Amino acid sequence: MNQYSDTEIAGKVLDGELALYEILIRRNNPFLYKIGRSYGCSHEDTQDLMQDTFIDAYLNLSKFENRSSFKTWIIRIMINNCYKKRNKSSYKNEVSTQINEKAIPMFSDNSHTDTNKVIMAKELDFVIENALVQIPLEYRMVFSLRKIAELNVAETAQSLSISENNVKVRFNRAKIMLRKQIERSYTEADLYEFNLIYCDAMVLNVINRIKKIQNADKRNRK
Template structure:
């Protein structure tokens, strides 16, 4: 399916709706990493996150006709994943710490001005530290950091997904960086940030494709 890798989501979806169901594998592989990071940002473990991803991909497939291309597909499918995460949290009374301490005058994430957030996330030697630190900060800030800095959504997309103002997105992002900076300065390690290995990707693809072929 390599020739389809450069196709847009809209082009792939059109062909899926025309009967090429097997092309949905491209969608699953393309968005596995994004959904995984969202699930882990809710502090769900690896197994629960995989279950939520599978449910998300199945629901997205069933709703492809409703995707009208007015929003980015990544934003659309992340919203479905977030809804699943939210419902699971409510159902199980999953508690996330909250805070009212919002400060938009936070310092840069690191004192070295050359170390911006994108470079930090790209640094394999700091990824495990960031993962561990993210799990310790309040959810409101953790999810903004995940959407903006890890999943690459812009301010407007993030604001729309979370139903908050763009100003609040910026404030929470700054605050999350300050919280992370405090945590990261305590420890240093060398594992992956919310790593989703190919072996796991293959399993999700297999499960999702099996289920949609039964629809």
């Protein structure tokens, strides 16, 4: 099924092949995770928001009109959910200041010792707290979508409901703001990686929630 596009798989899911929704979840897990973390949400909150986003996408799958890519569409749902979460009174003053121990980024350089990984994780914690969190949200989100989620200018503009020129301006300013703190030691992709050990759990939780919704609908129709 990996040869099929997201749009083709979405169509098959709409036709009743729920099991195929797993493919869409796995394909988009890393991007949604990076969005949530870049928005300032904790690891746990981000996972909750991801589940909500996958459920929202499934329930509204018939409204996906293929005007944009599925990836852009579901990222926009995630951004909306992050926005609503951020604006809840209990969340307004919350700042993500800790990195879950299990969410330490996966470094590709195998030469790092365990000790060095611990040190680098602490340094990364410091970088996130003192660089990304301090950058204005409008710049942080453009940087995240362009460099971390790998959306192009048009997709980023559509996701954030801003002009393409605005995307370019914010992106350039964000890079200037981040360069000294981040690019000295890390690549942007190192910042927020959705570890593969969480992927299976995300698939299981989302599919189980969808099945519960389907069963409830069936009972209500009786």
